[in-house]
Amino acid sequence: MSAPQPSAKAFVPFVSVETMMRLVHHIGIETMLVELAGAIEADFRRWDVFDKTPRIASHSNDGVIELMPTSDGEIYAFKYVNGHPKNMAQGLQTVTAFGLLAQVSTGYPLLLTEMTLLTALRTAATSAMAARHLAPKGVTTMAMIGNGAQAEFQALAMKALLGIKTVRLYDIDPQATEKTRRNLTGSGLELITCNTAQAAIEGAGIITTCTADKQYATILTDNMVGAGVHINAIGGDCPGKTELHKDILLRADTFVEYSPQTRIEGEIQQMAEDYPVTELWQVVSGATAGRRDQNQITLFDSVGFAIEDFSALRYVHQKLSGTGLSQDLDIIADPDDPRDLFGMLQRAK
Amino acid sequence: MSAPQPSAKAFVPFVSVETMMRLVHHIGIETMLVELAGAIEADFRRWDVFDKTPRIASHSNDGVIELMPTSDGEIYAFKYVNGHPKNMAQGLQTVTAFGLLAQVSTGYPLLLTEMTLLTALRTAATSAMAARHLAPKGVTTMAMIGNGAQAEFQALAMKALLGIKTVRLYDIDPQATEKTRRNLTGSGLELITCNTAQAAIEGAGIITTCTADKQYATILTDNMVGAGVHINAIGGDCPGKTELHKDILLRADTFVEYSPQTRIEGEIQQMAEDYPVTELWQVVSGATAGRRDQNQITLFDSVGFAIEDFSALRYVHQKLSGTGLSQDLDIIADPDDPRDLFGMLQRAK
Incomplete structure (x- = not known):
């Protein structure tokens, strides 16, 4: 049969x-x-x-x-x-x-x-959704530190949702930056190649970090970050993998997706277990304020959630x-x- | 392009x-x-x-x-x-x-x-592997209570691995038994249709229960089960779903796959948290005896493990x-x- x-x-x-x-x-x-x-x-x-x-x-x-x-x-x-x-x-x-x-x-x-x-798209969409609640009003420039597979999606999401006009690119590997610049040519974004992370964040109201090393790295140190910015930290996303110096966290208000997961995987794995954070849904639902003033440093400690x-x-x-x-x-x-x-x-x- | x-x-x-x-x-x-x-x-x-x-x-x-x-x-x-x-x-x-x-x-x-x-096949293979260590020596007859999708696989695995010759079938729905009998015709197994669970277990050295209701059911009561049998309990496999009366468990030596999971899902969810069980791998590896004597009742409280x-x-x-x-x-x-x-x-x- x-x-x-x-x-x-x-x-x-x-x-x-x-x-x-x-x-x-x-x-x-x-x-x-x-x-x-x-x-x-x-x-x-x-x-x-x-x-x-x-x-x-x-x-x-x-x-x-x-x-x-x-x-x-x-x-x-x-x-x-x-x-x-x-x-x-x-x-x-x-x-x-x-x-x-x-x-x-x-x-x-x-x-x-x-x-x-789809993960690349939803990660960028989530970042931009968070930034819409947390970034300073009228922001037009973002820094993109780490120009890997996620970089173009981040830039386009910030453009589409927040009206970002200028993206300042930096990667430890210039070829990665060149790839990102090439892919975004014609997107309507102004693209500026930078030689250091410090140079990339100059004048940026949104700083996105998205590097991939599995280690405690310090992509941003405290003295690099001025008042009134929104940090969108994507790359610190598993135990033993962070991107920000602890002192930045202490000056920022930290927003997370789901705190039990972020305490294991996010930037806040460097902090005490009861380190104060706000879950993003509380802001989205209107229960809590997002950005309170123009000088505040907001941090979206993003690890990706189900x-x-x-x-x-x-x-x-x-x-x-x-x-x-x-x-x-x-x-x-x-x-x-x-x-x-x-x-x-x-x-x- | x-x-x-x-x-x-x-x-x-x-x-x-x-x-x-x-x-x-x-x-x-x-x-x-x-x-x-x-x-x-x-x-x-x-x-x-x-x-x-x-x-x-x-x-x-x-x-x-x-x-x-x-x-x-x-x-x-x-x-x-x-x-x-x-x-x-x-x-x-x-x-x-x-x-x-x-x-x-x-x-x-x-x-x-x-x-x-593949799950139907591996479940039957696991049952037969356990029975090879736990069933009485020389067993030739099994009872199959619950004649759903798993029944034929169980019967053939017990035939192939233990030399079972006779399968006594019972299901609350006679059509399920008829389906199983039809599918196993020509397999070389002697098939006996029974009208009650009690009738099915007569003379059976292996009693397999595999019913699907999500509830605390009592497919087997204590007075039905004699000495020297091996019970292969498949259907009690999630919280709120069991097949055996508690008193049978008290007379049997219980073998499980992975006790933290079985205590949540298996027959032993009816028992105290420290109810003594043996993990099957301990028997397989030779660290612990399986069946110790011909009068012992052994119970494989199977829920399926990763x-x-x-x-x-x-x-x-x-x-x-x-x-x-x-x-x-x-x-x-x-x-x-x-x-x-x-x-x-x-x-x-």
Whole structure:
């Protein structure tokens, strides 16, 4: 007997890397960044309904593999993501990811998708969403320290959501800066290549740090940072990996995604366990003020949280509807009689 | 510019449900059950090297969605699995699953595969592996209480690994028993349909319970179970879901996979937190005796553990080699220059 065709219930819509790229261009990168920020902000406003847990990390000498699940009671999402700073030397991505959306009531998957690109987009969207609440009013210049895979996404998100006009670029490797400059040429942003981190932050109202070394690094020292800036710290995102000198933290007001996770992974791993922080959802929901005055230093100690991936996955799932872009993946066994799994196997012989 | 082809590094071998069925028939079901039991036993012998954590469960009124990660330091594996007893009424599987194998040193996936079928196979292989250490010598008859999707796999594993000749079938729904009998006709097993659980266990040296209700049920009561049997309890596998009366546990010696998880999910959730149990790996490694005498009641309080999935995934990965059965999935973004993720996206326009 020939193999029976899987039932429709057995198929899970799958978005490959190529399909994700087509979807991004179909929507437009800047539009997508704005819409993603909106989706994330909307979910941050209903923070209470989500199952929240620090991500489940498997650490090794070379990096970390993490699972990031969450659920709002109707939809469940998780992301698989790795972080391997040494990968780049082998021609591999530091961060790769894929994710899944499922129906809570049945446990059946709704969507399986690449998330390397989607994580880059949602990380930038989250940064810009936070900056919209925390950066000084009327900011037009940002410093981008660390010009790796995340740099262009950050610059475009800050442009699209905050009207940033000038990006001051610095990386320890000039080729990385050159790559970023080349990719952003034609974006409408003024691009300034800087030779030091100090030079990059001159006149910048937003300072984004996004470097990848797995070590306690000091990308910014205290005397470099003046009053009235917003620091968007992306790269301190796992135990043993920070970017900012402790003294900067002491002068800043620190905002985080989910404090139990950030205390493990973020810049504040350098601080005492009860170091005061504000969770960003409190600002988004209006319960707490964001920036209070123009001289305040605000710090978004961002490590990435499961709810951002949930929002991004749901957004992609909605946007796919009617495009015909996804393909069907036969990943769920679904015999006609659910108890007859063995019969399905037997008939396939 | 046309979309560039993904690099070879971007492809992850994928095993669909149809491909898994072909692989099973290529190897042979009973051979595969024996080899899977061998792979699981080999990994239980090196228990110490694994990262172990109770699975991460997201509970709802309708069921549970779980992530089950583990790693031996070189290879990382996780499984996504749901358990929704009410699914069957909607024509859906109670349990569906898929899983991933990845390289710890890079975080890059090695294999993505359906695991609904593979979970059924590894669960039966684990049961039979445990029974090989715990069941009375020379046992030829088993009772199979609960004739759902797992039943035939259990019967064939006990046949292949222990030489079981007779299976006494009982289910609250006679159609389930009829389905199981039909599927096992021609397997070489003598099949006896029973009208009660009590009738099913008559003369059986192994009693397997595998029912799916999410509730505290009492499939077996104390006075039903005589001396000298091995109870293989599969269905008590999440909080609020048990199958055995507490008094049976008190007369039995209880063996578990990983006690921190089993105390949450297994039959022993009915007992005190310090209720004495033996972890199966201790028996497998020879550190502790399994069955001590012919009158002892042994109980394998099985809930399923991540290492069993790790073993099954690695086995499938090895067996696929050279078969050409898997397909390549473009799920990992991999630009030529790993820092040039944005450039890859841009060039796809």
